[in-house]
Amino acid sequence: xxxxxxxxxxxxxxxxxxxxxxxxxxxxxxxxxxxxxxxxxxxxxxxxxxxxxxxxxxxxxxxxxxxxxxxxxxxxxxxxxxxxxxxxxxxxxxxxxxxxxxxxxxxxxxxxxxxxxxxxxxxxxxxxxxxxxxxxxxxxxxxxxxxxxxxxxxxxxxxxxxxxxxxxxxxxxxxxxxxxxxxxxxxxxxxxxxxxxxxxxxxxxx
Amino acid sequence: xxxxxxxxxxxxxxxxxxxxxxxxxxxxxxxxxxxxxxxxxxxxxxxxxxxxxxxxxxxxxxxxxxxxxxxxxxxxxxxxxxxxxxxxxxxxxxxxxxxxxxxxxxxxxxxxxxxxxxxxxxxxxxxxxxxxxxxxxxxxxxxxxxxxxxxxxxxxxxxxxxxxxxxxxxxxxxxxxxxxxxxxxxxxxxxxxxxxxxxxxxxxxx
Amino acid sequence: xxxxxxxxxxxxxxxxxxxxxxxxxxxxxxxxxxxxxxxxxxxxxxxxxxxxxxxxxxxxxxxxxxxxxxxxxxxxxxxxxxxxxxxxxxxxxxxxxxxxxxxxxxxxxxxxxxxxxxxxxxxxxxxxxxxxxxxxxxxxxxxxxxxxxxxxxxxxxxxxxxxxxxxxxxxxxxxxxxxxxxxxxxxxxxxxxxxxxxxxxxxxxx
Amino acid sequence: xxxxxxxxxxxxxxxxxxxxxxxxxxxxxxxxxxxxxxxxxxxxxxxxxxxxxxxxxxxxxxxxxxxxxxxxxxxxxxxxxxxxxxxxxxxxxxxxxxxxxxxxxxxxxxxxxxxxxxxxxxxxxxxxxxxxxxxxxxxxxxxxxxxxxxxxxxxxxxxxxxxxxxxxxxxxxxxxxxxxxxxxxxxxxxxxxxxxxxxxxxxxxx
DNA sequence: TATGAATGAGAGTTCATTCAT
DNA sequence: TATGAATGAACTCTCATTCAT
Numbered sequence: 001x002x003x004x005x006x007x008x009x010x011x012x013x014x015x016x017x018x019x020x021x022x023x024x025x026x027x028x029x030x031x032x033x034x035x036x037x038x039x040x041x042x043x044x045x046x047x048x049x050x051x052x053x054x055x056x057x058x059x060x061x062x063x064x065x066x067x068x069x070x071x072x073x074x075x076x077x078x079x080x081x082x083x084x085x086x087x088x089x090x091x092x093x094x095x096x097x098x099x100x101x102x103x104x105x106x107x108x109x110x111x112x113x114x115x116x117x118x119x120x121x122x123x124x125x126x127x128x129x130x131x132x133x134x135x136x137x138x139x140x141x142x143x144x145x146x147x148x149x150x151x152x153x154x155x156x157x158x159x160x161x162x163x164x165x166x167x168x169x170x171x172x173x174x175x176x177x178x179x180x181x182x183x184x185x186x187x188x189x190x191x192x193x194x195x196x197x198x199x200x201x202x203x204x205x206x
Numbered sequence: 207x208x209x210x211x212x213x214x215x216x217x218x219x220x221x222x223x224x225x226x227x228x229x230x231x232x233x234x235x236x237x238x239x240x241x242x243x244x245x246x247x248x249x250x251x252x253x254x255x256x257x258x259x260x261x262x263x264x265x266x267x268x269x270x271x272x273x274x275x276x277x278x279x280x281x282x283x284x285x286x287x288x289x290x291x292x293x294x295x296x297x298x299x300x301x302x303x304x305x306x307x308x309x310x311x312x313x314x315x316x317x318x319x320x321x322x323x324x325x326x327x328x329x330x331x332x333x334x335x336x337x338x339x340x341x342x343x344x345x346x347x348x349x350x351x352x353x354x355x356x357x358x359x360x361x362x363x364x365x366x367x368x369x370x371x372x373x374x375x376x377x378x379x380x381x382x383x384x385x386x387x388x389x390x391x392x393x394x395x396x397x398x399x400x401x402x403x404x405x406x407x408x409x410x411x412x
Numbered sequence: 413x414x415x416x417x418x419x420x421x422x423x424x425x426x427x428x429x430x431x432x433x434x435x436x437x438x439x440x441x442x443x444x445x446x447x448x449x450x451x452x453x454x455x456x457x458x459x460x461x462x463x464x465x466x467x468x469x470x471x472x473x474x475x476x477x478x479x480x481x482x483x484x485x486x487x488x489x490x491x492x493x494x495x496x497x498x499x500x501x502x503x504x505x506x507x508x509x510x511x512x513x514x515x516x517x518x519x520x521x522x523x524x525x526x527x528x529x530x531x532x533x534x535x536x537x538x539x540x541x542x543x544x545x546x547x548x549x550x551x552x553x554x555x556x557x558x559x560x561x562x563x564x565x566x567x568x569x570x571x572x573x574x575x576x577x578x579x580x581x582x583x584x585x586x587x588x589x590x591x592x593x594x595x596x597x598x599x600x601x602x603x604x605x606x607x608x609x610x611x612x613x614x615x616x617x618x
Numbered sequence: 619x620x621x622x623x624x625x626x627x628x629x630x631x632x633x634x635x636x637x638x639x640x641x642x643x644x645x646x647x648x649x650x651x652x653x654x655x656x657x658x659x660x661x662x663x664x665x666x667x668x669x670x671x672x673x674x675x676x677x678x679x680x681x682x683x684x685x686x687x688x689x690x691x692x693x694x695x696x697x698x699x700x701x702x703x704x705x706x707x708x709x710x711x712x713x714x715x716x717x718x719x720x721x722x723x724x725x726x727x728x729x730x731x732x733x734x735x736x737x738x739x740x741x742x743x744x745x746x747x748x749x750x751x752x753x754x755x756x757x758x759x760x761x762x763x764x765x766x767x768x769x770x771x772x773x774x775x776x777x778x779x780x781x782x783x784x785x786x787x788x789x790x791x792x793x794x795x796x797x798x799x800x801x802x803x804x805x806x807x808x809x810x811x812x813x814x815x816x817x818x819x820x821x822x823x824x
Numbered sequence: 825t826a827t828g829a830a831t832g833a834g835a836g837t838t839c840a841t842t843c844a845t
Numbered sequence: 846t847a848t849g850a851a852t853g854a855a856c857t858c859t860c861a862t863t864c865a866t
Binding site (some may be wrong): 428434435436438439478492501515517518519521522523525526527528532536547548555561562564565566567569570571573574575578581582583584585586587588589590591592594603604607608610611612613614615616 | 640641642643644645701721724725727728729731734739742747753754770771772773776777779780781783784785787788789790791792793794796798800809810813814817818
Binding site (some may be wrong): 024106117118120152153158171173180196199 | 363
């Protein structure tokens, strides 16, 4: 029919992402996913064979899409200054527009880091353009050339990612401490980008 | 009895923290908690009346203890330089020695931020010495006096907390990207403290 | 098509026999049968309209073939000695080369004897040459003429069939009791025939 | 309460035997067993942890009881004549009064002989008085002393057991062939014992 | 304060069967 | 004659919670 744009399979994946992101793996209900996808519960098992299988499929899909978006960033030769400007911006905007992605990955990161690690590793291996080592090599070179102060690429990236991602998970915490509500609108994220870029550039560039 | 060092109640709380931290609220099993605490499942309901009640009790206890440890930091008059040195150190060390705490709070932050917010707010209100506003007032003053570059105390704290906490949740992610395993031993956390303090001081102090 | 040697229908029947014999009616899976037959599940219903229908078709086919093979035995005028020699031999050899048949019938015999009875009765009625009564009449005559000691033809046949068929179902039991494995090869069945024929002739002939 | 004679556990076992014997493992319904036992479905899993576990427990119990009853037979020093008289009688009477036992074991014998074998072997090992080898040793001695004609104790026992047990499983088959209904009452079994003992003694004693 | 037994509601999963093509 | 997708009913199993003692 004309109004059925997406396949059942895709509808299930979309509904599952929402449910898993909202309640975690254990808290998610297969029944709820099926209803939200507008299909019979059994179809879900027909396509994904188990709740766990569906979960992994969602994770896979969502991570692959994410990496596809991030990969362009690192390909061209960059100065560390450019990198520290573009990465947080992209990262924060990506997360801001995909809250379900952030939550899903957050859950998994806490609960079974090994799993998400291997999923990511798998995706990275499959993306020939995005080899992990190049990036870390580049960072090392930056340091060797005296462009950045941090010698260890792992610490370097941790600083970058931490500042970029924290707003999405830790915001409530800072809200509680400060006693003030912070709207998670575009405005907030714009200010967040500014602050992060500023700290990173002043803090890590030589 | 004399040979029973911890009360059943405390044993339950301890076991519950482990279980909730490991599997989240929905994934945790009351049965497992009871067995780990060495008591009968019914006792758990006798003391805490429901799984939810037990969960809140654990959260309460664990957060209160955490804040008690953090509060000392801010009481004395500090320079921003001192603050940016001491806070990440304490924070990272605290988290490193209480992984269950980090995971529990992480879960809750993702799943129902409102809940953990109100728990934290409650604790803070009860701790007369640790009023949130003082800290934020202090930060504002630091900026007014030209000591730090970040005008917004929320952004300021987000930067601090983000860099401090990320190692615990995001580490696997950076591992996957970099393709290198990072041991989470004392050594690693020492290096992490150094890097974070360095970035924060260079990035935010004027 | 030319390359398709067996019709779908026959492929289904063959696969179904294997599956029903291996797992019984309730344990058999329509899906498994279809896959084994190399056809789509829906085809199975197209041909046999239900799992039950397929089961009955298999039973029918398999029993009909069996009786066809047995019937020759009784047609010619026989002495009881000849009968007691030939019947067990044929029976045991038939069962040894059709293990699925034995299991299928065994299941049905235990679970709904009425069903298999009526199937057999139906087949027998349709085979004009193999009227049951003749055989029983013959046995009665043997007794009347003082050739066999057993007066009741039912008991007579029970003894014959029991000794012939038991090896196939009860063998594991005797193995367990005796603690020794008995290979179910041609050799074993040859020895079994000898023993059975011996017992029957000595035990029932006058 | 006074009217509750049996424990839930025993009630479940009894109901399960009936259901498994009637429909086989795959056809049996946990729900049905629970209802018949007058307990909640969940209790069944509380005691036996799975349908499979319950099945094995039933098998175990039923087989152990059976062997307990049979074991007395072989302990005293017997002549083969005595053995061939008493064993079929006991065996047939036992089976006649425990039809569920026969069906259950029959199913298992057909479906997974290995399982029932190991169950039986386990029971036999646990019954120090009933070592399998003694019986087979005795049979061998009988032959050595010229008392029986069958040299192979396995064949000997197969003949004995086959004739004893067949009435219970194969009766419908003979009924179908003969076209006559055979009542499975005490009378029938008495006649069956007579016939079997007669065949065995004439057929195997020297 | 403590326990083993019990329960109801629902969870994930399976399966024979049907529909649209 | 053939198929992939779809379905509803039922199935095994789980789990928070309560009861009797």
